């Protein structure tokens with residue numbers, strides 16, 4: 373999406389974001405590059421590139437747009453590119469397995485970068501698979517801040533204990549191990565490039581269009597996999613609006629090399645969340661609950677495989693994030709309100 377409108381926010385943001393900051397041992401400054409001539413708006417202010425305009429990427433792009441940012445992003449196919457363009461986004465097809473020079477050139481001329489592309493089995497992080505190419509392409513550009521969106525899966529199973537960022541990581545699946553490796557690589561990449569790189573370990577992401585309410589309303593009877601996932605005990609989650617709050621906070625307070633857990637205050641078993649969602653739907657949209665309504669939610673007799681309660685203390689203390697949805701109760705309540713106006 374192209375955003376040129378000057379807003380009250382933009383002038384405030386620019387005052388703060390155009391500051392330079394020192395990162396061992398390089399001082400990062402905004403530069404005007406010849407390539408910027410092709411994209412005049414790239415020569416000033418803050419521009420965000422989102423590698424992977426998926427669920428979080430689109431939500432954050434809309435949020436930034438409201439605050440007057442220039443935002444561009446990528447997806448994997450021309451079909452999705454078209455869909456994103458129809459929604460008003462400026463999108464580029466980008467396959468991390470075969471990174472296109474033109475897209476990297478664009479990224480280079482943005483000041484901020486969100487990496488939302490997940491790792492692949494047998495490959496690891498598909499973008500950093502081409503690390504040398506990427507570093508050459510982005511060196512000397514305008515980038516000064518990046519965040520890699522990771523997952524709390526790197527902690528493995530703590531048996532339900534609270535885990536903070538200092539808790540020993542114990543990834544238990546190949547993908548979780550790939551996540552951990554990608555975190556380290558992106559932080560290293562940022563340091564080599566002389567920019568502030570961060571890792572956000574996200575809990576289960578939910579929001580409008582992707583929540584327990586949507587599952588109940590749209591998907592009919594639960595699949596075996598969904599039922600099995602219901603069997604786990606404590607898991608942490610986060611509303612997409614609060615991921616955006618944390619992203620903004622990090623942009624305002626860059627802290628090179630820092631890892632943050634991005635979760636709400638209320639880790640809870642999935643069966644509890646689904647039970648709450650089912651009651652909300654029954655109350656606010658009577659008649660919409662799938663035929664399974666009334667069946668008791670499955671309760672596990674099996675031991676949990678990834679039980680943990682993830683602490684967000686660092687996010688609150690160091691980034692000053694004030695959660696809009698501290699619990700799945702307020703988060704699902706907000707989603708339901710938008711679905712059932714007047715409820």
Ligand SMILES: NC(=O)c1ccc[n+]([C@@H]2O[C@H](COP(=O)([O-])OP(=O)(O)OC[C@H]3O[C@@H](n4cnc5c(N)ncnc54)[C@H](OP(=O)(O)O)[C@@H]3O)[C@@H](O)[C@H]2O)c1
Pocket residue numbers: 423424425426427428429446447448449452466467468469488489490491498521522523524574575576577578
């Ligand atoms: N879902 C969760 O609960 C959860 C929890 C913790 C962490 N995470 C991670 O947090 C990040 C953001 O989550 P999300 O839900 O917004 O993810 P998402 O909706 O799946 O978006 C991922 C984006 O990455 C792009 N992508 C995937 N493979 C790619 C490749 N090989 N090359 C280039 N682009 C590629 C996708 O392109 P297309 O748009 O073309 O598909 C999509 O835009 C993801 O890495 C996700 O795995 C998710």
